[in-house]
Amino acid sequence: MEPKISEKAWNPELEKNILKQWEEDKIYDFTPEENNFTIDTPPPYPSGRPWHIGAAAHYSQIDMIARTARMAGKNVYFPIGIDRNGLPVELYTEKKHKIRMRETERGEFLNLCRNALDDLEAEMILIMKNLGISGDFVNYYRTDSEEYRTLTQSTFIKLWKKGEVYLANRPNNYDWVSGTTIADAEIIYDDLQTKLVYMKFKIKDTDQEIIIASTRPELLCACRTIIVNPEDERYSKYIGKKIIVPITNAEVELRTHHSAKQEFGSGAVMVCSYGDQNDVVLFRELELDEIVAIGLDGRMTEVAGEYAGLKPKQARTKIIEDLETAGFVEKIDDIVHRTPISERSKIPIEIIPMEEYYLKQKEKVENIKEIGNEITFHPTMHKQILMNWLESINIDWPISRRRFYGTEIPIWYCKNCSEPHVPEAGKYYKPWNEACPIANCTKCKSTEFIGEERTFDTWMDSSVSPLFISKFNRDDEFFNKVYPVSIRPQAKDIVRTWLYYTLLRCEELTGEKPWSEAWVMGYGLDEKGMKMSKSKGNAIDPLPVIEKLGADTFRFWSASEINHGYDFRCNEQKIESTKKFLSKLWNVSRFLSSFPVIDSGTPNASDKWILSELDKLVKECKKGYEEYNFFIPAIAIREFTWNVFAAHYIEMVKARAYGIEFSDEERDGAIFTLHKTLKTILKLLAPITPFITEHLWKILYSNESIHKQKQVDVENIEEQTEITKEISEFNSIVWNEKKSQNLSLKDSIKMEIPQILKPFEKDLKSMHNLLD
RNA sequence: GGGCUCAUAGUCUAGCUCGGUUAUGACGUCGCCCUUACACGGCGAAGAUCCGGUGUUCAAAUCACCGUGGGCCCA
Structure with a gap:
């Protein structure tokens, strides 16, 4: 036949x-019934070409979740979204058009960003479709749409009215390249070469001096105290004495504090506002008045005297020269210093006091732990990432950003008395560009307002994705059927941001967990096990690979090569051999x-x-x-x-x-x-x-x-593993025997069939052409 | 400094929970073979101090302890 x-x-x-x-048969359409299975699909961010091959593998696997659930008889809701808020597109646009955000008219800049996003998004959607992702591409959502931003703002207004949001002037992580405050979660650490300068500080009214080592001598002008470890006998006689700061000649007191490490540098530490997070803690604990030495433009302020206007790095070079000339330097070591840098712009962050909005999170930690424990993690071990992060939370979440392409913070301030006014929820507001919807100031009755110019941290948007897809505030019937949703698939590196913030926000707004299961995947690494990145040039473009080999080959590679939860290496040749x-x-x-x-x-x-x-x-x-x-x-x-x-x-x-x-x-x-x-x-x-x-x-x-x-269901047939082994061994023996006798496979041969294989005798005889 | 995690042939990986086989399979390499599904195939070969050490045991890749190295996270 x-x-x-x-x-x-x-x-x-x-x-x-x-x-x-x-597509024509609409085989994946969804209408809510019983037995819904909703996937809180991660909306990818179109940040530039090429898209990450690891991400393509990731989305392939998310699709496998959807298809598995469908074949298990569940009613699957698989929304697709695109995350479009935030800094990367602003940087991309600035570079592409060779413009500066703050020197461009805001509306015009936003349009340029939107166009860039549209282009990048189209390619991402194409890749996702070609991969066979069985999601809802017809109604795909964007986090910068009016509907989505309305939700983000509405949830903020709700929290504002509950008193969960407050304004505070605090030392903040400041990324002066992107010109914005960033959250702790957006800081990464890098080992950078720097100079550790050993400086001589005079003790007042004596001719003695002590040595203080610092990597930030440009902050001498913001030095408020010197600390030593209480157990450090070298300095016990100086405790309480006044110390003269070199160059500025300011007088500061020498105190004790357990955070001073005896073995680092000379054991004595200068405390400045703000060299690092420890300085922030010390200023608060010791109740010191801060001196703002670095401004929002990333340059030294007038308190730095002749160094004013310089960038900290330039000021450092110059002040080291001046210290050396004046004989204040004992020695300089070249060291590698673990430096906090901004995840986005990759430059060292500065800590600067600024007024920002905060969302309360500290008192929520126990709640979040509880709902975290109600969620099944795949694999179980990654729950630990969340729990570790919860343990380390010690400040509230700064949610305002001094950027343009994001959801606007819906606040207007009274021009007369500065009272903040938040409008009614349910509409999308652009305070930088719209009149205040409130007629009179509630405090002074004035009619003039100034709109807030800042935007939200992007996690304020993405952390409500389960609410958006379940039509929270928009369709109660749909929401009640779908929420809490079934599963959140996501990558390991954003557990402490996306996963955590989603738990926090959804718990605040609904009192419930957002999903029953969390599915956490590892990173895609290059052939040598290095993290792929555009800057390193080791990123693989998924599109040509998929076009050449087909989605199924790529998907089968993804499934057979990636042990769930662990990092995986991407190797084109290996993908090819999967075919x-x-x-x-x-x-x-x-x-x-x-x-x-x-x-x-x-x-x-x-x-x-x-x-x-x-x-x-x-x-x-x-x-x-x-x-x-x-x-x-x-x-x-x-x-x-x-x-x-x-x-x-x-x-x-x-x-x-x-x-x-x-x-x-x-x-x-x-x-x-x-x-x-x-x-x-x-x-x-x-x-x-x-x-x-x-x-x-x-x-x-x-x-x-x-x-x-x-x-297919399991039938529970008795296992015959032993037979499998016997058959494969017997076949091997016959093949080998024919080979050693130089026989073709179809030639006949005489072989003894083992007792255990007697029931298979007739089949085996015909297979090998065995003679009786 | 603390936490999580990993370590098995050139590469990926199974086995480890609950100790006993000649340590599984794939990719790659090499040799032979067109046999009526497949040369994008078949058969076969080479290739592993199971990261190191110590202990428990008749017996350790597997259990315990101590190290070493990598990755990630936090300070």
Whole structure:
């Protein structure tokens, strides 16, 4: 019989038609019912080309979650969103058009950003679609849309009215390149080369001096005290004495504090506003008055005297020269210093007192721990990232940013008395560009207002994604059916930001957890295990890879190579070699396509054996799918299909399936079993490689999409693992024997079949052409 | 300094919970082979001090302890 499938290999070009068919048939449409399964899909940020290959792998796996749930009989809601708020697009736009944000008219700048986002977004959507992501692209959302920003602002207004938001003037992490305050969560650390300067400080009214080592001599003008460890005997006689600061000649007191490390530098530390976070703590604890030495422009202020106007780094160089000239320097060491830098602009942050809005979070920590414990983490170990972060929270969340492309903070201030006014929730407000919707100041009745110019931290937007997709405040019926949503898939590196902030915000607004499960994935690394980044030039563009090899190859690579939760290496050659398995599957199907599909048959010993192995496979895949760990089914299916089913079973039953020297009943037993096995393999594999399985399924078995089928159930057939081993060993022996005798595989040979394999005798004889 | 996590052939990986096989499989490498599904294939070969040390045990990749090295996070 002619095979229904004539091509010799899987052609990834076919994916395009299949994709079109799915789109036309709307096979993934969702209307809320019982048994909803909602995915809080991470909205990717279009920050520039190329998109990350690790992200493509990540979204492929999120799609596997959706398809797994669908085949488990759940009603899947799989929204797609694009995150468009924040700094990266502003930097991208500034660079692209060679303009400065603050020197450009705000409305015009926002338009340029929007256009840039549209271009980058289009490519991301294209990649996601080509990957076979079964999400809702028709109603995809943007976090900068009027609807989304209305939600962000409404949730802020709610919290403002509850008294959860306050304004405070505090030392803040300031990134002067992007001109904004940033949260602790956005700080990363880098080891940078710097100079540790050992300076001589005179003790007042004596001719003695002490040595103080510092990496920030330019902050001498902001020095308020000197501390030493209380147990440091070298300095005990100077405690309480006045010390003269070099250059400025200011007098400060020498005090004790346990945070001074005896072994670092000279053991004596100058405390300035603000060299680092420890200085902030000390100023608060010792009740010192701060001196603002660095301004918002990132330059030294007038208190720095002749250094005013210089950048801290320039001032440092100059002051070191001056200190040396004046004989205040004992020595200078070159050291590597762990420096806090801004995650976004990659420059060292400064700590500067500024007035910013804060959202209360400190008193919420215990609440969040509780709801965190109600959530099932996949893998369990990553829950620890959240718990560690919760332990370390010690300040509230600064939520205002001095940037343009973000959701506006909806506040107007009375021009006369400065009283802040927050409008009614439910509308999108742009205070920098719109009149205040409130007629009179509630305090002084004045009619003139000034709009707030700042925007929110982008996590204020993305942290309400579960509320947005479940139509919070917009459609109560929908919301009640869908919220809390089922699962939050996301990457490991944003647990302390996106995951945490979502818990915080959703708990504040709904009193409930946002999802039942959190699924946390590792990072994509390059071939050598380094983190991929555009600046290092080791980033791989996913688009050409997918276009060349097809989505299924890429997806199968992603499943079979990425152990869930762990970091993974991306290697193009390895992705390519994955294609071989799809070829194997294709050719197995091609072979089976030459036999009629029959619904029943009487299995013989060989058939029963492969069916028991198949059932074992179903069991294993089920286990993997239940944990959304696709590594388990991918590896198991490949192993079974290639090394058991194709290598041994098909070879054993080939002659029987053709009906050569076998009865019709024996033949049908083989054909039935072959099809049952392939059908099962296709279904098991469908969530991972949706295209090829759909194609083969439709050619061989049904007009209805494989993605509408229910997953195969475990039958609990008794295991025959021992037989598998015996068969493969026996086959190996025969092949080796023929080889050593220089025989072709079809030549006949005389071999003794082991006792345990007697039930398989007839099949084995025909397979190897064994003589009696 | 603290926390999390990892360590098995050139690369990825199974096994470790609950100790006993010749340490699994894949990619890559090499050799042979067109056998009526597949040369994008088949068969076979080479390739691992299971990070190191100590202990428990008749027996350790597996258990315990002490180290070393990598990654990430926090201070």
